[in-house]
Amino acid sequence: MKKTNLLWILLLLLVMLLGCQQVSEINKENEAENPKAPYPYEEAIKNGDIVNFHGEISNLHKFDSFLKNVKSGTKDLIQITIYTIEGAPIFYNLSYDGNKIIYTYDNTLDGFAGSDKGIKSTSCSNIESQDIENGVGYYLSECTSEVGNTFYFSVLE
Template identity: 40%
Template sequence: MIKRVLILAATLVLLSGCNEKSDRPSDNTTSSFTAPVPGETVPPPAKPKAFPAVSDPYGADQAAANGDIVNVHGKMYNLDKWKLFLENLDKGVPNQVRITQYTIEGDPIFYELVYDGAEAITYTYDNSRDGFGSDAGRPSTVCRGIELEKNKELNSHYKLTGCDNETSHTFWFTNIEAEAEEGSQ
């Protein structure tokens, strides 16, 4: 019961902050990318295409050639596809991306996001090729938005919001550009 009250209180605080604008900078700011308001007229979503097949081994060069957004220990490929995905999310345009991040040992972990163009982002997590992890079995969840959380202690990162289960907690995509900007100041 206490947990539900705390979640409700946190939600109300977040919602009340959405209506206020501030000209002063903050160390822990939040920038939000969300789907259109329910009921808003949006063209019907296109059927998502299948992501390119994953071969074994699946190195960073192959992932980048397949169009994946790739993070190999901070070296990024196809980051323009991430920016386009966020823009399309803001505009209500269907889109999908696969983020492939590599473990220290060089194993790929996949984060697939499919936006329907209306109000839902289907997220699927796949760590089946992580030799040192336990295979989670490709769990999925449906979320309502993506948020950039700027935090000096934890580094700036994107996280999913409004999700229907805890699979969303597996999504963590560091905003390399924001880190570079903060480091140069």
């Protein structure tokens, strides 16, 4: 009788340990797919990024300055960081060399990007604006690849 009880207890412990190990592995996988605050928005703001955190834009003056520099032919570069609903940052880097805009799109920290995850770049001739409801939308034009279509930045009034 004691051996049977001991066997049942050992079997129960083994099942519990295996269950805990599987939960731990699932948690590690989830963290790898969607890391917790890989680049917190407060840090992005402090670093000088133009940040769109769920519709609230910080450091917008840097975007305005970039637009003026492109118009005047003055070199400049900015990083726009837009956060997904889940809190992952997506980076939009614009570097103006006085002639063209080099645009780099980086969604490597987005755990839900799927097969589209990665860093992509293109060269564009211009940044343009269009009136939208309650604001202005900005987009790139005359780009050397379709990557330019991933840039759209709206500023609401």
